[in-house]
Amino acid sequence: MHSTDTPHTPTPADLGSAAPARPVGRDAVYRNLVCCEECDAVYRRTPLTKGAKAYCANCGATLYKSGRTLSQLLPLVIASLIVFTISNAYPIVKVDLQGNLSDTTLIGAAMAMFHIGREPVGMLVLLTTFVFPLLELLSLLYVCIPVVLFHTRPTGVAYALRLIRVLRIWGMIEVFLIGVLVTLVKLVAIVVVIPGVALWSFAVLTVLLVWVTSVQVTDIWDEVDAIEPE
Ligand SMILES: [Zn+2]
Secondary structure (H helix, E strand, O other): OOOEEOOOOOOHHHHHHOOOOOHHHHHHHHHOEEEOOOOOOEEEOOOOOOOOEEEOOOOOOEEEEOOOOHHHHHHHHHHHHHHHHHHHHOOOEEEEEOOEEEEEOHHHHHHHHHHOOOHHHHHHHHHHHHHHHHHHHHHHHHHHHHHHHHOOOOOOHHHHHHHHHHHHHOOHHHHHHHHHHHHHHHOOOOEEEOOOHHHHHHHHHHHHHHHHHHOOHHHHHHHHHOOOOO
8 A cells, every 4th residue: 555645734824924925936835835636725745755645635636646757657658659550550440432342540430430421420539539649648758758868848848738638638548438439339330340450459559548647747747847947
């Protein structure tokens, strides 16, 4: 079990006394505070032993954890991108368009939705199975490489992390899986699913994405914040 650290809940007086006039000092104070994502309770950070997690005393949600996050995340992100490429490079269905029977990828299947007049479904599939996961993986790669390999902050790291946050609000894994399932179910009348490389690599990708999204954006922020700006 993880050791539980119970942070002290600051009173308004604590926060008031901790608000100096200079912005630099204020940044340092904010960096030392952590807000529970579930119930908005605010805590002062305390150092954790290796592998320990801090939980919210109010609702029990995880606040933050110790340890190097991004060095573990980088290989996962690279593996996900490789599997993502394989998933989208191999045909996943046989589709019958105007008498032409051809093998097609998931993107090809989404395009087929446009041909049969189901544009909203095609757009949903395209966004959830391709655009959103690819954007998140590339944003993570953009943040991870400079931090892990060169110990520098990438330019515009805040925008990249905010983008990842927005993408996660869409519930990446659930939406991704629904997107793949909708494609297969909706198209089942006009296509045959190929139980080949693409289908299995989508299964592997789903597992990898569960791992990738288990790393909280706040933990990535913390590690980026630990690097002094140049
Ligand atoms: Zn809480």
